[in-house]
Amino acid sequence: MDDTTEHKTRRPHRKSRNGCTRCKERRIKCDELTPRCSRCHRMNLDCQYVKRQPFAEDAADPIDALLLQLQVSPHPGSPESSGHESASSPLSTASSASLLVPRHEKRPGSPLRMTHMQTLAPAELDLFKHYLEHTSKDLTVDEDDQYTLQVGIPNLACQSKPLMRSVLALAAICRCCDMIGQPDPGRAQVAELLALADGYHMESLREIQATLPKVKQYDHVLANAAMMGMYGSGSHRTRIWLAQTAHPDAPYPMPKHSQWISLFRAAYLAYAGLLPPESPHSPAAFDYKLTPHLTSPLPPIFHPLSPLLAATITPALAKLHAKSLTLPAGDPDVAACQTALTLLTSVAARAFAPADPSPTVDVEIDPGAGRLAEVSPWLRRYTASITSMVPSRLPRRTIMAFIHKAPAGFLGLVEDMISLMQAAPGEGAAEGPGVAHRFAMEVFAHWLVLVVLLDNVWWIGGIGAWELGRIVQFRRGCRWGGDVWGGGDWWPEGMWEVARQFERFRGP
Structure with missing residues (x-):
């Protein structure tokens, strides 16, 4: 047979060089529709396109500029306040109540540390943005929680890979729960997000267990335990929904009841583990120090x-x-x-x-x-x-x-x-x-x-x-x-x- 008859040329096609970050990560062709491509629309995913510099089509995807400019706003009126706020930063918008530094504690503004953030894939950056713009605000109840969840923990996560993995796991579970609340949620998409969250969670567990004996970074340990507690109950809720909505011919494995309890209790055990071993006080009866700030009574x-x-x-x-x-x-x-x-x-x-x-x-x-x-x-x-x-x-x-x-x-x-x-x-x-x-x-x-x-x-x-x-x-x-x-x-x-x-x- 002639060589020319054996060779089959590829069908003419156009590469999706300007496709969305989701399709690029999954290595599939993107139709580049805006504001959301067909694949992201079908799977109910956030669709984002990277703004590229001229003549740099083959360069690596840049880090999202919005996240690179995050600033921590100092307490209004504090001596350290420079009076300048980044207009593009979600951490310094009026909607987050200027992110007051917790009472009794003022500190100068500092850029969000980027040690581990620059290694995030586009999909991970998307989840991190979801945590900053949605998840952390859902969890916020007062100014102490505002600072901790919207500023303190994100800063720590950018220094600690295990903590960043826990933050990403919680953000993915948050999306699962958002989808569950919709009129017609897709089980396949929820299951895919849950598997992604589980992967981040297991990576975080392995990494923190490997580094815990070597490094005395107690902030990272406590913050990680807090994230895992909410992840544990949120993932348990998602598994319950998948089990309840499964087809009789393809049942979903029943969730393990005690796992979410163990994860929820992890923050308590981590905190108690930092108390002095020789302390005469038990964790439940530790000394309290009254502060002069008045608060409202327990709401009904x-x-x-x-x-x-x-x-x-x-x-x-x-x-x-x-x-x-x-x-x-x-x-x-x-x-x-x-x-x-x-x-x-x-x-x-x-x-x-x-x-x-x-x-x-x-x-x-x-x-x-x-x-x-x-x-x-x-x-x-x-x-x-x-x-x-x-x-x-x-x-x-x-x-x-x-x-x-x-x-x-x-x-x-x-x-x-x-x-x-x-x-x-x-x-x-x-x-x-x-x-x-x-x-x-x-x-x-x-x-x-x-x-x-x-x-x-x-x-x-x-x-x-x-x-x-x-x-x-x-x-x-x-x-x-x-x-x-x-x-x-x-x-x-x-x-x-x-x-x-x-x-x-x-x-x-």
Whole structure:
């Protein structure tokens, strides 16, 4: 055969040299439509085009100029303030309330450090921008959180690759939750974003475990733990949605219940690990230092079911306390459950306490001479607040304090029961779990009723109702040696039924 007949020339085509950053990263052809190319439009992705310099088509993609010019604005009126703000910086816009430096702490403005930022791929830059412009603002509640989430942590992330990976993971999960809330979310796109977030999270875990023994960068450790806590619950919420919307012929793996609890508790353990080992103070009873700044009282929980829970939780917990007195004395597992129940009672009392018209004062932990003294004051205050080391005005932190402060032995019993729920339905088993395990699950279920009230927090969503529903179904079907565990009226089950019916009829 002639050589000319064997050779096949390529079909004439035009290279997409000016395609969007998404298509370039995926190495696929871009149709270069504006404002969003067809592929990004179909997958509901942010579509961005790089502005190129003349005669530089073959050069590497430049770093987004907007991110390279980020500035930290000093506190208005401070001596360090130069009066100049970058107009292009999202960190210095009026919409972010000028990003006040936290009270009691003023510092000069400084450019966002670029140590690791210059190595980000275009898609990673896009996620980092999403964190700065959307995720961090969703999480912000006061000026301390503004500085921590919008300025402090992004600056640290640009110095620490593991922390940057955690920030990117949280931003990707934020996008997942945004898509879940849309009328017609695409499961494939959500699953793809979740896989991307999981990859960043695992990279961060590996890198921080490798560097932790060598480097005493406590700011990076605490900030990373805070990001992972929100990532854990946000990714758990996303997995729940994927499991609920899966086709019967292609079921999605059920989420592991205890994983999100472990990640949420990580910030508390990291903070407690920086306290002096010889300190006579336990983390929960560490010295508080009053500051003169006045704050508003604890706001009420704005949820339709809040009045019902407030009116019924006290007798429900009293019934549980009475049951705890019938359990074997001297058993360390039972003692851990009783401690958890006492903690839950105090959490519920604070969550549903009547509004106090008198103002309260902020409290700040005194680091003393331990490693905690090496942590930046703004991050020390923020971590103490989210881990419930100091009282918080936010109902979500009041309710989630249960996970931070519950005894490790109690959480171990809960994890055992969760593993049992996932392994088998329980019916027909010759021997079931002991009374301590069952009582631990009862206490945990009572707490989950409170978590139902947090379904408007984007990184929590419907976790409470879903987890509680699985426990209710498991409890109904359990038979161990003729013992019907699910007999009688049960307050968590009743509240779950009410929440389920409310969700059914309240509409979109």
